[in-house]
Amino acid sequence: MMEIQPRFVEDAMFIAVDIGDGVDLGELNAFSQKQGYPWAVGRTNRETLKSLDVTVQSTKIAIDAYGVIIYRAGYGKGTGKDWISVFERLIEETET
Numbered sequence: 001m002m003e004i005q006p007r008f009v010e011d012a013m014f015i016a017v018d019i020g021d022g023v024d025l026g027e028l029n030a031f032s033q034k035q036g037y038p039w040a041v042g043r044t045n046r047e048t049l050k051s052l053d054v055t056v057q058s059t060k061i062a063i064d065a066y067g068v069i070i071y072r073a074g075y076g077k078g079t080g081k082d083w084i085s086v087f088e089r090l091i092e093e094t095e096t
Contacts, residue, residue, distance in 0.1 A: 004080055008087040014039035062086045065094050
């Protein structure tokens, strides 16, 4: 994602969301900064995970401007090429 995000920074919001229970937001921000991640980080709760049908770590979801999930990939899935297609689709949809 580090290679892809700069290409779409003007058109898409990137947010990494932690699904664990043991780390507070300050620790997440510190980790993100240490890794050099340019995107926002956040935490979530079990209700949100359930509503998004997230059942495994490293679930990747793209949500369009209308709140519709247009892409979902699980652990180890989703290539850079896949993400480029997803972001191009998101941008195209918002321009029409």
